[in-house]
Structure formats: C-alpha cells, structure tokens
Amino acid sequence: MNNRKIWLIGGLGAVVGGLLLYNNVKAQKPAKAQPVTNFNKEKYLGKWYEIARFDYRFEKNMNNVTAEYSLRDDGKIRVFNRGYDTTAGKFKSSTGKAKFREDDKTAALKVSFFGPFYSGYNVIAIDKDYQYALVAGESLDYLWILSRTPSIPENIKQQYLKLAGSIGYMTEDLIWVEHN
Numbered sequence: 001m002n003n004r005k006i007w008l009i010g011g012l013g014a015v016v017g018g019l020l021l022y023n024n025v026k027a028q029k030p031a032k033a034q035p036v037t038n039f040n041k042e043k044y045l046g047k048w049y050e051i052a053r054f055d056y057r058f059e060k061n062m063n064n065v066t067a068e069y070s071l072r073d074d075g076k077i078r079v080f081n082r083g084y085d086t087t088a089g090k091f092k093s094s095t096g097k098a099k100f101r102e103d104d105k106t107a108a109l110k111v112s113f114f115g116p117f118y119s120g121y122n123v124i125a126i127d128k129d130y131q132y133a134l135v136a137g138e139s140l141d142y143l144w145i146l147s148r149t150p151s152i153p154e155n156i157k158q159q160y161l162k163l164a165g166s167i168g169y170m171t172e173d174l175i176w177v178e179h180n
Contacts, residue, residue, distance in 0.1 A: 028108065028110055028119075028120030028138050029108065029120050029137075029138060030136055030138075030140050030167055030169075032167040032168060033122055033124050033136040033167050034124060035106050035108035035122045035123060035124060036106070036123045036126055037105060037107075038105060039104070040130070041077070041104050044069060044123070044126075044130055044133075045069045045070055045077070046070075046148070047066055047067070047068045047148070048068070048069070048147065048148060049066055049147050049148070049150045049177075049179060050065035050067065050145075050146060051145040051146060051147050051151070051152050051157075051176070052143075052144070052174040052176050052177060053143065053145075053174065053175055053177065054141060054142060054143055054174060054175065055175050056141065056142070058094075059083065060087075061085055061088075062084060062086070062092070063084050063086055063177055063178040063179070064084040064177075064178065064179050065081070065082070065084075065177050066082050067079065067080070067081050067082075068080040068082075069098070072097065075099075076099045077097065077098040077109070078096075079095065079096040079113075080093065080094075080095050081093060081094050081095075081096070094113050095113075096112055096113035097112055098110065098111040098112075098121060107124075107126070109122070119137060119142075120137055120138030120139075121137065122136045122137075124136045124163065124167075125159070125160055125163055127156065130148075131148045131149075132145075132146065132152055132156045132160070133145075133147075134163060134164065136164075140167075140168050140169055143164055143169050145157070150179035151179075
C-alpha cells in the first residue's frame with residue numbers, strides 16, 4: 001500500500017473519530033433547561049403517550065405515538081417508540097437505547113436509535129406520581145409533553161407550556177398528538 005492510501009485511510013479515520021467524539025461531548029440540552037434531580041428511573045419506566053411535540057422528520061405525520069421504556073441487561077434503558085403514520089396508513093416503530101449522562105438520579109440522558117450517534121433527552125419537569133413529564137431534547141428544536149394516559153389535565157399542560165416558554169421554546173409551534 002502506498003503512502004497516499006495510508007494517509008487517506010488515516011485521514012478518513014480521524015474525521016469519523018472526530019465526528020463521534022463531537023457527537024458525544026456536544027451540548028445535550030438547551031442552556032436554560034435543567035434536568036430533574038432526585039429522579040427515580042424505575043418509576044419512569046413503562047408506557048408514555050406523546051401529548052405534544054415539535055414537527056421533525058422522524059415523527060412527521062404521526063399520531064397515536066407512544067414510548068415505552070424498560071431496563072436492558074446491560075443497565076441501559078430500552079426505548080421503544082411506536083406511532084401511526086397517517087400518510088402511509090400504518091403503524092411504524094423504532095427501538096433505541098438510552099443511558100444517563102451523569103448519574104441515574106439526574107434525568108439527563110442521551111438516546112440513540114442509530115448506532116454510536118446519541119441525542120440529548122432531558123426530563124425537565126415531572127409530577128410526584130410520574131404521570132406527566134416535560135422532556136427537552138438537545139436543542140430548542142426538540143420538546144415533548146408526555147402522559148401515562150392519552151390526555152393531560154389543563155393545569156399541567158399550562159404549567160409545562162409556561163416552563164418551556166421560559167427556556168426559549170416556541171410553544172405555539174407544538175403539534176398536539178391525536179390518540180384515537
């Protein structure tokens with residue numbers, strides 16, 4: 001193998017390695033979003049209904065969206081997302097993994113559905129009974145309101161919208177998910 005090929009392969013390896021490193025150390029939450037502390041991961045496990053979200057390509061045209069969290073044998077959390085694609089006329093699902101960025105008492109996680117690429121997942125509000133949650137992604141482009149049931153009380157909805165707005169989210173752009 002000549003020197004040019006060696007340099008090319010080495011350079012490509014460095015670029016890929018740099019991208020993976022960048023992805024794992026970049027900011028994983030909006031500046032003003034504070035993950036919940038004294039988080040109880042066992043109480044968070046189970047099924048959640050997506051009440052609202054921003055429109056982005058992975059959930060475009062989706063209704064009846066749910067997320068189910070369970071513990072994996074390796075200590076990570078299994079993430080199973082499912083929703084009805086109204087354009088395709090069928091349910092779609094994806095399975096990923098989540099791990100805590102710090103300790104498991106701070107609700108700051110990173111989630112991956114695509115190999116070594118992770119994205120921020122931060123529970124920034126949750127009620128004492130773990131029935132309703134506000135989740136911030138890695139930037140102001142990602143926000144979810146979740147509930148253990150297909151609806152959420154108006155007072156919780158307004159509380160979460162106010163908090164999200166104070167962080168900088170454009171809450172008027174949220175999509176309210178139908179569950180039927």
